[in-house]
Amino acid sequence: MPGAIDLSLERLAELSGDPQKEIYSLMYFRYPDYQSLFVLDKDHSVRGAMLQTAFEFLLVYSDKGKVNKGDLASWRSHHLEYGVEEDIFSVFFELIRDCVKDKLGAEWTEGMASHWQDFLGEVGSC
Secondary structure, eight states: OOOHHHHHHHHHHHHHSSOHHHHHHHHHHHOGGGGGGGTTOTTSHHHHHHHHHHHHHHHHHHHHSSOOHHHHHHHHHHHHTTTOOHHHHTHHHHHHHHHHHHHHGGGOOHHHHHHHHHHHHHHHHO
């Protein structure tokens, strides 16, 4: 049976299809300075690839119950080149969680909240 994170992401896909626009709109609203990092991404392919990577990372965590610290360290290091500080890197996962929670509304469960918080805590401690 899928975990609570899997279920929340599946339901998001059912309700939104591709949530890329919603997630990045939320990011730009909360962190407007980061919109300039995507000025050359005219076809949104970079944003799409980043979101796909984040979803895959979430699904592996949901399946295995632990964060792949090597991948996370590599991504953080790579993003430093673009001016994304290490402490803000994990915010992208918070934005995904917030988008999921908002979209699911009353369907958002305590189990989902708990699993997402566990994930975010682990990512934040790496």
